[in-house]
Amino acid sequence: MSAFNKLVAHSQKISHFEHLAAIVGWDQAAMMPSGGNEARSSAVAELSVHIHSLHTQPQLADWFAQAEQETLNTQDCATLRELKRQWQQANLLPESLVQAKSLAGSKCEHAWRSQRGDNDWQGFEKNWAEVVKLSQEEAQIRAEANNLTPYDAMLDIYEPGTSSESLDRLFNDVKTWLPDLIDQVIEKQSTEHFIEPQGTFETSKQKALGLEVMKLLQFDFEHGRLDESVHPFCGGVPSDVRITTRYDENEFVQSLMGIVHETGHARYEQGLPTALAGLPSGEARSMGIHESQSLFFEMQVGRSDAFIQHLAQLAGKHFTQHDKALFTQENFQKLYTRVKKDFIRVDADELTYPAHVILRYEIERDLINGNIKHTDVPELWDSKMQQYLGLSTQGNFKNGCMQDIHWTDGAFGYFPSYTLGAMYAAQFMASMKQSVDVDGAIRSGDLSPIFTWLSDNIWSKGSLLTTDELVKQATGETLNASHFKQHLANRYL
Amino acid sequence: MSAFNKLVAHSQKISHFEHLAAIVGWDQAAMMPSGGNEARSSAVAELSVHIHSLHTQPQLADWFAQAEQETLNTQDCATLRELKRQWQQANLLPESLVQAKSLAGSKCEHAWRSQRGDNDWQGFEKNWAEVVKLSQEEAQIRAEANNLTPYDAMLDIYEPGTSSESLDRLFNDVKTWLPDLIDQVIEKQSTEHFIEPQGTFETSKQKALGLEVMKLLQFDFEHGRLDESVHPFCGGVPSDVRITTRYDENEFVQSLMGIVHETGHARYEQGLPTALAGLPSGEARSMGIHESQSLFFEMQVGRSDAFIQHLAQLAGKHFTQHDKALFTQENFQKLYTRVKKDFIRVDADELTYPAHVILRYEIERDLINGNIKHTDVPELWDSKMQQYLGLSTQGNFKNGCMQDIHWTDGAFGYFPSYTLGAMYAAQFMASMKQSVDVDGAIRSGDLSPIFTWLSDNIWSKGSLLTTDELVKQATGETLNASHFKQHLANRYL
Structure with a gap:
């Protein structure tokens, strides 16, 4: 052999x-x-x-x-x-470092679960110091082995081939237009009226609706299933993909679009090349590309006029005891495109989300490269939040730098994937529209042409190509922010 | 160390x-x-x-x-x-034999799934020949290593310490009184009238009812759950026991008592000594003792007058749209104690079940010991069915020797566990009643005294004692059929 x-x-x-x-x-x-x-x-x-x-x-x-x-x-x-x-x-890493980081991360994360609610930065900072120190050691070892800067070596875990140089270029571009765009949109939306969901939306009905939407998105139920968990995720294996959601009986909006999002992750997994099963070349390309598929489903397809029409119609069919005015296309569109400057990343809308990510990226880059101390983070957070979203987090640690789980156990380098995913998704859609009648396909209820394009260009490639090659072959150009900017302007202005 | x-x-x-x-x-x-x-x-x-x-x-x-x-x-x-x-x-076994038996067993079992429906003994027999041959080889190796007869060496896998000598003694005893008892009971029941469930019993309501009954039986939901599967079973691990059932919306009788049965298995697992977790001495004693717990729940507790009263009342509470006469204690008692001579073991009632087991035991014992050929089995089956239950299986292979999965992949030595379990359960109950007011406990709805006895005498012992020691310490005598006989006579005559 x-x-x-x-x-x-x-x-x-x-x-x-x-x-x-x-x-x-x-x-x-x-x-x-x-x-x-x-x-x-x-x-x-x-x-x-x-x-x-x-x-x-x-x-x-x-x-x-x-x-x-x-x-x-x-x-x-x-x-x-x-x-x-x-x-x-x-x-790459000595066993002792892996164990030490795992222990320090578990300890910090566990304590954080109560410290966050208590706004206890002093308590958190003590545990976090060790996590940051060990992450810096990890980054140093990775940097030397791969001839990269420390932060780029951490990025490489999640986004092989991506550098902070290219992220700086992309994100600096976004920063030139995003804050103004957000202000314009908020101004425009300030006079809009819409109906918010009220009363009980039974879990069993939400689930039935979710399953129907998954069917529309051609989720393969022979190779996967939908269940519930506190934190929604996409897990399992390509031949048996498990997605989860969380139902809130007071409204259906979050869970419904959450299912669309996870279905995007799931279809990527279900579409990976079976001939390469069990090999890393048959796995998803990167976190950013994975997120590009969930966001392609959630943002590019899911919030399109044509798809919103399906959602509104299906929801109205399942929730027969509510006011019909709730389920008009126009109302759904407004429900799903509200923009608001707020503190919490996971609750952020499509437009303000990149601001949350860029802020985190800039801080973690400087932290891992040793240019700032971990105790500098709250102040930097506050000043960047003021700059990007006009909000102060002075003294408000729980809605500031203590809000995310990622840093508590040292997952530095992960955050950029979210916004890279959104940019990839916009670029894929722009390219797809050159050969596919996307709106027509969605309107018809048979979205196959969309999925064929994704399968041909993304899913079936696994990790055979580098990320840059993949994107260039699919779209004719490497990643840039222009399609994302155009997409946001089209949708929100 | x-x-x-x-x-x-x-x-x-x-x-x-x-x-x-x-x-x-x-x-x-x-x-x-x-x-x-x-x-x-x-x-x-x-x-x-x-x-x-x-x-x-x-x-x-x-x-x-x-x-x-x-x-x-x-x-x-x-x-x-x-x-x-x-x-x-x-x-004990050479790798080559394990693999050959596994392959032959998979092939035979897979083909059997369609051959059974086709009543295709000729086709089945060809695959089965290899399974029997390899099982005899296995038994021979086990026999030599343990100084036992071939069949006793197979028994030892499932019921350590039990011999065909003791099984012959127990089962020959049963054979002296069982056929007559069955006839008497059938005669007695022939003039009884009762109402059978009709119409739809929704799965969601059956599940809610099942969960309530599990609560009554003090199933620990912090360490286990109830789900559905085609073939009900008890799986998982002691700290997280997974039981399953199968719902038929045409009736609730089977599934409800099935849940009681699996809850018996589950509570044994949940009650095993945690200090011995991960060691074989902390595991269940044997298949027979495991079955004694499920049958203790299903037959000793579950079909007692006092428990039937709970079941009838709870079922009536959940199925409010059905005739109330269905849910009287008297009707439930009749539903759950009907005796009928029939072909299929898994559908058999408490009284005829031992006849099915004894028949299989006698055949597999002689087969593994080389005293009969596998082609002799259909004729022997027919003659024993006539003798024990007055039914002929001449030419009716699918309802005769081809009905069970066990032999298709060579699980010889397993069948006796079912009736040993029933006998152990009766003997445990007889002993328990000397110190515990069983009927009073059931009637009160707090069954704790029963579970305390089972925990003290069975569950907490794991496999620290041999089966004989366990039974003798719990009941003051080794296993005998008299308590079982007494129990059946009390219930059915």
């Missing part, structure tokens, strides 16, 4: 254990009763140790050295590139 | 992987969409190989040899005994 084939077999073996991890992870969030948590956590930890031991087996180094001498076709070259990337990532 | 402690740590490690297997197994039966099956099966097979490799690590032989020289307290001695038993079972 060639060394390359040995690596392939080894990767497939690892993927079987990752399959188990994905399913029990879904179960832990969506099904498990609380009393099962302790034993489950031990079982999952044992599995993680086993997966790590498979990633770090000593013979792999030889196999990679040999495989690089073997003659491989283009696809296998890409597979080898991704296998090696994964292997290097798994072997 | 002592060799014993090394063995303990190794067992806990294995139990973590078995935890994962239990949860993904539950998921496969209760949650997984069909398209997920192929990848899931590969992942589960990989996990099985890993678990097997842990059971067969070469250093274990040394650890056992050393541990047997170490000074251990009584509990640790029992743990060592069970660890060794488990290790021997896992190492």
